[in-house]
Amino acid sequence: MPRFAHIFEAAADTLNAYYQAVAEVNIDSLMGLWIDEEFVSCISADGSHLHGLSSIRTGLAAQLEAAPVSIEPLDIRVYDSLGTVVYAIVEAHRPVDPAAIPTMVFTTYVMVHERGEWRIAHIHASRMPDEAAAQFSAKLRHGQGALH
Incomplete structure (x- = not known):
């Protein structure tokens, strides 16, 4: 079983590399994380398909x-399952300007194991409605966790 634990940890490394590439606006690094197939897709929080x-x-x-x-x-x-990991994440998208208010986003990442590496196959991001974002923030502030 330790082998599988290591494999799935590598999927988290890919997700962290994605976050880093976004923060650095490094498109080449960002695109290097995607599976090399034309069926890949991304639905952005702004609604772009x-x-x-x-x-x-x-x-x-x-x-x-x-x-x-x-x-x-x-x-x-x-x-997770053998060959596929799905992350369902609540994210704060923070603008470069530290005074700007972050956008709260629900994002799903689908990753597949290809040739020994985890690659992104699909991302679906949706902006969190303001009311849900306020409720989520209040729960985090009160230490209740995100989904209690």
């Missing part, structure tokens, strides 16, 4: 150059 590596590269580059952010995971749920 990006399909295929070329579309994802162009869309994410435009989004990050226009509004760079760092992503802080606040609540992580992991569902």
